[in-house]
Amino acid sequence: MNTSKLMATGASFLAAAMLFAGCAGVTHEPKVDMAAQADIDDAAFIAALEKIGVDESYLDVMTDTSFSFAGDSTDFEVVINIDATSDKENQYSYTKCVDEATAKALFDFYYSDYEGLFDNKNFSGISSHEVGSNTAYILIDGRYDDQIAGTYTPYHDAIYLKGDTVIVAISSDYDLTIEKEVNDFLDALGYPHP
Numbered sequence: 001m002n003t004s005k006l007m008a009t010g011a012s013f014l015a016a017a018m019l020f021a022g023c024a025g026v027t028h029e030p031k032v033d034m035a036a037q038a039d040i041d042d043a044a045f046i047a048a049l050e051k052i053g054v055d056e057s058y059l060d061v062m063t064d065t066s067f068s069f070a071g072d073s074t075d076f077e078v079v080i081n082i083d084a085t086s087d088k089e090n091q092y093s094y095t096k097c098v099d100e101a102t103a104k105a106l107f108d109f110y111y112s113d114y115e116g117l118f119d120n121k122n123f124s125g126i127s128s129h130e131v132g133s134n135t136a137y138i139l140i141d142g143r144y145d146d147q148i149a150g151t152y153t154p155y156h157d158a159i160y161l162k163g164d165t166v167i168v169a170i171s172s173d174y175d176l177t178i179e180k181e182v183n184d185f186l187d188a189l190g191y192p193h194p
């Protein structure tokens with residue numbers, strides 16, 4: 001069964017980022033040694049969600065299936081995929097893929113939405129990222145401002161690849177309580193946050 005998966009990231013963020021022009025000021029966070037990070041299973045992911053008030057009954061769980069993102073034909077075969085949206089509208093995802101190659105392709109899909117922001121003079125914030133063959137991560141905190149339209153795109157996001165697993169935490173807005181929830185979730189996993 002093939003399912004279409006919608007996330008706040010994706011083509012909409014990339015398209016929005018291409019339209020924005022703001023201020024300079026990018027700095028970098030320290031690098032993360034993903035090989036040294038703990039392996040996270042679905043039970044640990046669910047426990048971290050519960051610590052930030054996301055009840056297990058509100059999770060969207062798919063097992064032994066594949067999914068693609070709206071507007072993209074790439075199929076990602078998974079053992080389990082868990083998506084959750086918190087009361088603060090932050091989005092969290094856990095995907096254990098059928099193999100490391102699929103997980104790397106999934107991470108690369110996410111990465112393509114962010115790579116235009118790294119070291120971009122129009123992005124104000126901090127970022128750190130590294131991509132290996134079976135480990136990778138993105139940490140990004142800041143915003144892309146469109147001063148002409150008076151709009152912005154917020155980022156306080158973290159995406160991790162470790163082996164056959166991809167974990168995503170995406171903030172919904174540029175607000176301390178919203179960002180704190182993302183940080184608390186990642187702290188519960190024992191992973192670094194933006």
